[in-house]
Amino acid sequence: MQTKSLSARDLDVIWHPYTQMQTAPVPIGMVRGQGALLFDENDQSYIDATSSWWVNIHGHAHPHIAQQLAAQALQLEHCIFAGYTHPPAVNLAERLLQVLPGNQRRVFYSDNGSTAIEVALKMAIQYWDNQGIRKRKILAFNNAYHGDTFGAMSVSGRSVFTRVFDDLLFDVHFIDVPNAANLSQLIATIDGLQPEDIAAFVFEPLLQGSGGMIMYEANAFDQLLQYCKSRNILLIADEVMTGFGRTGKNFAMEYLQTLPDMICLSKGLTGGAMALGVTTSTAAIYEAFLSNDKLKTLFHGHSFTANPLACTAALASMDLFMDPACAANRQRIHEKHRAFLQELQQIAIVKHPRLLGTILAFEISTTNADGYTNSLADELHRFFRARRIMLRPLGNTLYILPPYCITDEQLEQVYQSIRELLREA
Numbered sequence: 001m002q003t004k005s006l007s008a009r010d011l012d013v014i015w016h017p018y019t020q021m022q023t024a025p026v027p028i029g030m031v032r033g034q035g036a037l038l039f040d041e042n043d044q045s046y047i048d049a050t051s052s053w054w055v056n057i058h059g060h061a062h063p064h065i066a067q068q069l070a071a072q073a074l075q076l077e078h079c080i081f082a083g084y085t086h087p088p089a090v091n092l093a094e095r096l097l098q099v100l101p102g103n104q105r106r107v108f109y110s111d112n113g114s115t116a117i118e119v120a121l122k123m124a125i126q127y128w129d130n131q132g133i134r135k136r137k138i139l140a141f142n143n144a145y146h147g148d149t150f151g152a153m154s155v156s157g158r159s160v161f162t163r164v165f166d167d168l169l170f171d172v173h174f175i176d177v178p179n180a181a182n183l184s185q186l187i188a189t190i191d192g193l194q195p196e197d198i199a200a201f202v203f204e205p206l207l208q209g210s211g212g213m214i215m216y217e218a219n220a221f222d223q224l225l226q227y228c229k230s231r232n233i234l235l236i237a238d239e240v241m242t243g244f245g246r247t248g249k250n251f252a253m254e255y256l257q258t259l260p261d262m263i264c265l266s267k268g269l270t271g272g273a274m275a276l277g278v279t280t281s282t283a284a285i286y287e288a289f290l291s292n293d294k295l296k297t298l299f300h301g302h303s304f305t306a307n308p309l310a311c312t313a314a315l316a317s318m319d320l321f322m323d324p325a326c327a328a329n330r331q332r333i334h335e336k337h338r339a340f341l342q343e344l345q346q347i348a349i350v351k352h353p354r355l356l357g358t359i360l361a362f363e364i365s366t367t368n369a370d371g372y373t374n375s376l377a378d379e380l381h382r383f384f385r386a387r388r389i390m391l392r393p394l395g396n397t398l399y400i401l402p403p404y405c406i407t408d409e410q411l412e413q414v415y416q417s418i419r420e421l422l423r424e425a
């Protein structure tokens with residue numbers, strides 16, 4: 001019999017991500033999940049209002065995903081993916097290509113969002129290199145977030161996340177997100193950067209998540225992408241967080257006319273059940289790697305590439321995602337959010353309340369600067385934890401990003417806790 005609680009044992013052995021271990025509150029031990037709820041060691045329920053880091057779309061421990069996973073585990077749990085293949089990988093690739101925007105033809109598997117980005121960056125640089133064209137620069141947005149590995153960090157905005165490593169990251173041109181007012185100036189900036197040296201532009205379409213749930217408009221963005229295309233800059237759409245219905249459409253790129261050359265997926269891909277990353281490409285990208293010359297191979301892979309269990313979870317998640325009930329749920333959340341947004345607009349300390357699909361976000365006015373290290377974040381986190389609502393602000397940016405199965409009553413509880421917070425603040 002263990003006498004110590006899970007939380008206490010954790011303190012002796014675990015090092016948590018993004019956590020200052022000296023000052024962080026003791027973590028809550030979660031032992032089971034159901035729908036939008038997680039239950040702790042004392043069987044107290046918590047509402048998962050940010051989908052467990054944006055990955056969970058259909059709810060926790062979903063029976064359909066669990067059953068498919070169990071069956072696959074008894075069938076084939078893993079298999080080397082060079083020289084061999086298996087049904088979950090092929091089935092998933094076929095299904096993804098059917099639903100992804102237009103022109104995507106090939107699926108490359110990896111383990112998570114960061115690796116999906118690493119793969120896309122390598123594909124882009126080598127796509128040109130294989131044709132004897134040396135392009136070494138990447139274009140990205142200020143405030144971007146594409147992951148925590150070195151390549152993904154390099155194309156992410158310089159911030160407290162990257163500060164210690166900044167001089168080790170490769171050179172990237174950063175520009176602001178576009179709007180009607182700054183578009184022509186952005187294009188002039190890129191023109192001045194020798195666009196012929198730029199291999200690719202990597203972006204989070206319409207929504208910069210970790211940067212602070214920054215939302216930007218499709219129209220100017222489309223024109224920026226068109227310009228990049230005209231300058232032979234490959235377009236990498238990082239849909240790691242925007243994919244699978246988050247922004248209202250199945251994929252954020254569906255709001256745009258321009259088609260990307262590559263798409264990165266993870267997070268909601270498996271419904272949040274397993275770690276899996278995907279990088280898709282057009283036929284043109286893929287064909288640039290076909291050769292009798294072995295040096296033109298894409299030399300990238302991971303031990304768990306296309307893990308059959310992860311692919312199975314993704315297939316099961318897609319079954320649920322393609323069910324019209326899923327879109328209806330997303331619409332329901334959107335409408336509830338819209339009503340709450342109107343309420344927020346009346347509150348003086350609420351800045352920039354905004355809504356995209358199932359994501360509602362706003363800043364809380366403070367005397368400190370906006371941003372991730374704003375000290376308000378810890379206070380807010382504690383406030384909601386005490387009310388058993390799992391909301392984890394980005395600095396002074398508060399956002400709700402729920403699993404699509406969250407009930408109206410649960411959503412109302414989340415809103416109510418925010419109302420209380422704003423009254424006290």
Ligand SMILES: *Cc1c(COP(=O)(O)O)cnc(C)c1O
Nearest residue numbers: 112113114145146147209240241
């Ligand atoms: C979370 C995220 C990543 C990184 O994914 P991980 O699985 O955490 O490595 C990349 N891009 C975007 C847009 C993300 O939100």
